[in-house]
Amino acid sequence: xxxxxxxxxxxxxxxxxxxxxxxxxxxxxxxxxxxxxxxxxxxxxxxxxxxxxxxxxxxxxxxxxxxxxxxxxxxxxxxxxxxxxxxxxxxxxxxxxxxxxxxxxxxxxxxxxxxxxxxxxxxxxxxxxxxxxxxxxxxxxxxxxxxxxxxxxxxxxxxxxxxxxxxxxxxxxxxxxxxxxxxxxxxxxxxxxxxxxxxxxxxxxxxxxxxxxxxxxxxxxxxxxxxxxxxxxxxxxxxxxxxxxxxxxxxxxxxxxxxxxxxxxxxxxxxxxxxxxxxxxxxxxxxxxxxxxxxxxxxxxxxxxxxxxxxxxxxxxxxxxxxxxxxxxxxxxxxxxxxxxxx
Amino acid sequence: xxxxxxxxxxxxxxxxxxxxxxxxxxxxxxxxxxxxxxxxxxxxxxxxxxxxxxxxxxxxxxxxxxxxxxxxxxxxxxxxxxxxxxxxxxxxxxxxxxxxxxxxxxxxxxxxxxxxxxxxxxxxxxxxxxxxxxxxxxxxxxxxxxxxxxxxxxxxxxxxxxxxxxxxxxxxxxxxxxxxxxxxxxxxxxxxxxxxxxxxxxxxxxxxxxxxxxxxxxxxxxxxxxx
Ligand SMILES: Nc1ncnc2c1ncn2[C@@H]1O[C@H](COP(=O)(O)OP(=O)(O)OP(=O)(O)O)[C@@H](O)[C@H]1O
Ligand SMILES: [Mg+2]
Numbered sequence: 001x002x003x004x005x006x007x008x009x010x011x012x013x014x015x016x017x018x019x020x021x022x023x024x025x026x027x028x029x030x031x032x033x034x035x036x037x038x039x040x041x042x043x044x045x046x047x048x049x050x051x052x053x054x055x056x057x058x059x060x061x062x063x064x065x066x067x068x069x070x071x072x073x074x075x076x077x078x079x080x081x082x083x084x085x086x087x088x089x090x091x092x093x094x095x096x097x098x099x100x101x102x103x104x105x106x107x108x109x110x111x112x113x114x115x116x117x118x119x120x121x122x123x124x125x126x127x128x129x130x131x132x133x134x135x136x137x138x139x140x141x142x143x144x145x146x147x148x149x150x151x152x153x154x155x156x157x158x159x160x161x162x163x164x165x166x167x168x169x170x171x172x173x174x175x176x177x178x179x180x181x182x183x184x185x186x187x188x189x190x191x192x193x194x195x196x197x198x199x200x201x202x203x204x205x206x207x208x209x210x211x212x213x214x215x216x217x218x219x220x221x222x223x224x225x226x227x228x229x230x231x232x233x234x235x236x237x238x239x240x241x242x243x244x245x246x247x248x249x250x251x252x253x254x255x256x257x258x259x260x261x262x263x264x265x266x267x268x269x270x271x272x273x274x275x276x277x278x279x280x281x282x283x284x285x286x287x288x289x290x291x292x293x294x295x296x297x298x299x300x301x302x303x304x305x306x307x308x309x310x311x312x313x314x315x316x317x318x319x320x321x322x323x324x325x326x327x328x329x330x331x332x333x334x335x336x337x338x339x340x341x342x343x
Numbered sequence: 344x345x346x347x348x349x350x351x352x353x354x355x356x357x358x359x360x361x362x363x364x365x366x367x368x369x370x371x372x373x374x375x376x377x378x379x380x381x382x383x384x385x386x387x388x389x390x391x392x393x394x395x396x397x398x399x400x401x402x403x404x405x406x407x408x409x410x411x412x413x414x415x416x417x418x419x420x421x422x423x424x425x426x427x428x429x430x431x432x433x434x435x436x437x438x439x440x441x442x443x444x445x446x447x448x449x450x451x452x453x454x455x456x457x458x459x460x461x462x463x464x465x466x467x468x469x470x471x472x473x474x475x476x477x478x479x480x481x482x483x484x485x486x487x488x489x490x491x492x493x494x495x496x497x498x499x500x501x502x503x504x505x506x507x508x509x510x511x512x513x514x515x516x517x518x519x520x521x522x523x524x525x526x527x528x529x530x531x532x533x534x535x536x537x538x539x540x541x542x543x544x545x546x547x548x549x550x551x552x553x554x555x556x557x558x559x560x561x562x563x564x565x566x567x568x569x570x
Contacts, residue, residue, distance in 0.1 A: 235438045238399060239497075240427025240455040242420065335399045335426075 010109060011181060012151045020177035021157055026168065029058035030152030032142035036104040038086075038135060040096035040120065049090045051104050051135045053142020056080060062158055065124055065136060072098045072122035080138040084118030087132035088125040096120050104135065108147035116145045127298065162186065211318055218322025222254055226330040233330050234337040243331040250327035251320060258319025266312045276301030344411060346504055346537050347373040347396060352405035354391050354560075365391040367560040368405065373539070375504070378531045380540040380547055383557035389541035390509055392557070396539060397507040398426040410504050427456045431498030431536075433508035433527075437490040439482040445469060445493045446478045449500050456501040468500040469493070472526055488519030492526065499530060506538045512547060524550045 011017055014030040021028035032053040039047065056075060059065040065085065066074040075083050084102050086094070096102055100120050108114045118137055126132055143149055159168045165185035173183045186192055226233070233246060280298035354366040365388050373379060381389045394400040395407060398414060401422070407414040410429055417425065439448050449465040469478055472492040482490050491511060498506050508527070512520035528550055531538050540547055548554055556564035 231436070231438055232440055235432075235434070235440070236455065237423070238397075238426065238432050239452050240423055240457065242423060335423075336394050 010146075010148050010151050010153045011155060012148070014150065014152045014155060016177045017155050017181065020175045021155065021172065024172060024175060026172075027057075027061070027158045029054060029062060029156045029158070030139060030154075031058065031156055032139065032146055032148070032153045034106045034142070034146060034153075036106040036135070036145075038090060038094050038096075038102065038104055040094050040100050040102045047090070047094050049087075049133055049135055050130075051106065051137060051142065051145075053137050053139045053145075055139050058156065059136065062156065063126070063131075065126070068124045068126045069122045070125045072120070074122055075138075076121065081140050082119060083121045083137075085122040085124060085136040086120060087134045087136075088123055089129070089132040090135060091120075091123045098123070102135070104137075104145070106145050108145070110147070114145050114147065116141050211314060214315065214318040215322045218254060218258070218319045219325060221257070222250065222323045222326035223329070225253070226250065226326045226333075229330075230333055230337055233333045234335055237333065237335040246331045246333070247327045250330050251323050254319045254323030254327075255316065258316045261319070262312050262315030265315060266308055269311065270303060270308055273301040273303035277303050345372045345408075346375045346377075346410055347371075348406075348408045349396070350406040352392075352395060352402045352407060354388070354395060354400075355403045365560050366395075366402075369557075369560070369562055370405075371555065371562065371565075373537060375537055376531070376535045377553055378528060378538045378540075378551045379553040379555060380542050380551040381555050381557055382542060382548060383563075385543075386559075387557040388560040389557055391560075393507050393509050393539060393541055397430045397432065397505070398422045424457070428501075429504045431501065431503035431506040433491070433494050433498050433506065433511050435510040435513045437482070437487070437494050437514070439490055439493055439497075441482050444479045444481055445474060445485065445496075448482075448493055449497050452497045453500055458501055465496075465500055468496040471499070471530070472496045486519070487515050488522060491515060491519070491523050495523070495526060495530070499534070499536065502534070502536070504537065506536055508538065508540050510542055510544070511540060512542070512544050517546060520544065520546050 011030070018028040018030065033050055036049060036051045037047060038049045038051075054063075056077075059075070069085075070088065072085075075085070084104075086096060086102070094102070098120055101117055102120050103115060103117050105113060105115050116137070118141065124131070124136075139152070143151070146153075157168065157172065159165050165187060169183050169185040169188065172178055187196070236246065277300055280300040282298055349369055349371045351368045351370055352366055353364070353368055356363040356365055369388075369392060381392060383389055391400070395402050396409070398409065398417075402415065405415075409425070412425065414422070414425070439445075440451065443451060446462070446465055446469060449468050450460055450462065453465060454460055466478060469475065472495050474489060474492055474496065477485060477489060477493075482493070485493065491514075498508075506527075511527070512523060515523060524547060527538055530536065538551075540551065542548065552568055554564070554566045554568065555562055556566075
């Protein structure tokens with residue numbers, strides 16, 4: 001019995017799509033990625049993973065899979081349809097050994113269970129959690145598994161500069177052959193859009209909290225300083241200093257403290273960021289394994305002159321802002337307070 | 344012309360719903376060169392009176408004329424200018440600026456008094472109070488008596504018409520207190536500046552020319568002492 005809807009939306013014929021993209025001047029790679037159970041040896045395991053089917057050129061040129069083989073070898077030319085490669089994490093989970101036959105159980109696009117087998121020829125460690133939990137096979141085998149003989153689920157387009165992706169997407173969208181399909185740059189895909197929204201929010205909250213805490217710290221320090229010097233300010237006022245001069249005095253003090261605080265802070269932060277950006281910090285497989293996204297397991301900083309200058313300016317303005325209330329309070333000290341303050 | 348004249352000066356302080364009557368109509372005339380002490384029990388209004396005379400505070404009622412100028416109704420800024428120009432202060436707890444040296448404290452008073460910075464003049468003021476060797480010491484490196492001498496130099500450096508000292512000896516032992524008083528008395532005789540003290544201290548009362556006794560915000564006695 002056929003179900004009325006295909007399980008996944010797909011491109012029934014990739015040839016015209018690939019041609020249209022090639023005509024526009026870009027490489028095109030049909031891809032099929034499906035959820036499967038993976039097992040090796042005697043037992044049928046309960047290991048779930050993603051199985052990717054792609055042409056050799058995609059693995060070599062786009063993913064650089066051949067350079068990340070840590071055990072065994074890359075696909076033997078001409079033998080791709082009988083071979084599979086596993087990500088390091090998945091291989092360990094499944095307990096598959098090189099040369100063993102690996103069994104994948106998936107579903108065709110109309111829902112029937114469909115198995116494929118392949119000999120495990122290589123294990124990759126690709127420095128990102130998702131890639132290490134995937135299995136890799138030929139496009140041909142995946143077409144068989146999903147029962148999409150001439151098609152694919154998506155066609156990847158490679159653009160030299162990732163930042164140009166939305167521009168290229170806009171151009172391809174205009175191509176008549178691509179009209180029926182959804183053309184999206186990586187940054188426009190819902191997952192990435194959500195992530196960048198979220199990181200924006202996290203940055204905002206983080207920066208906001210830091211600003212708030214800084215201002216509060218300066219406010220507190222300066223309030224103490226004003227309170228401690230009530231009689232001193234009273235004396236200055238008695239000797240003829242005006243209110244504006246008192247405000248000026250405390251704001252200048254806060255700015256000097258602000259510069260003395262912000263300068264080493266910015267320099268120290270820049271040094272740490274420089275090394276974080278150049279070398280990064282390896283977070284380890286354990287951490288990255290919690291995340292179901294193709295993200296690097298190396299944590300890096302993103303240092304720029306702009307951010308450095310903004311931080312410095314922000315530090316200074318927070319010092320000035322935090323000093324304002326205490327300064328106005330200091331100006332309110334009456335000269336009689338000098339007479340009355342008995343130590 | 345008197346340096347100072349007060350006519351029925353009243354001072355009220357608001358206290359929640361009610362108010363405190365700190366001065367209940369004080370009338371008084373002070374001639375230039377007088378060395379005068381206000382005496383009286385705690386709370387009798389000595390500090391309140393000195394604050395009004397020194398233009399630190401305003402009277403609620405009555406008239407105050409300082410060196411021929413009517414003080415009532417002046418703005419806070421004008422009051423500040425008048426005070427910087429005509430009045431020198433010596434405080435009970437010295438109140439020197441702790442981060443400045445003796446010399447810098449005296450120079451600062453000159454500058455805040457609207458006069459050009461003049462190091463030689465500031466040095467001379469300190470020499471006059473016997474601190475020629477302590478010019479560059481900070482207040483915390485000086486004894487109480489020495490700090491009060493710096494304060495006197497600070498008050499006198501701009502040659503004010505009037506010097507106001509609220510209990511100047513209260514934080515000094517009797518030897519230092521006597522020395523500080525003798526110094527002020529000498530400066531009063533040599534310079535002709537008018538000195539107004541408030542005090543509980545018999546040491547002070549034995550060295551002034553005039554004693555005005557206050558009680559509950561009123562003058563109860565006004566004695567001239569001839570020495
Ligand atoms: N800022 C103020 N607010 C309310 N009441 C005040 C204030 N200053 C002084 N008083 C009140 O005015 C009265 C006179 O106080 P003042 O300080 O002039 O006395 P004093 O003679 O200097 O006392 P002491 O010898 O203790 O210094 C007191 O009853 C005092 O409580
Ligand atoms: Mg008093």
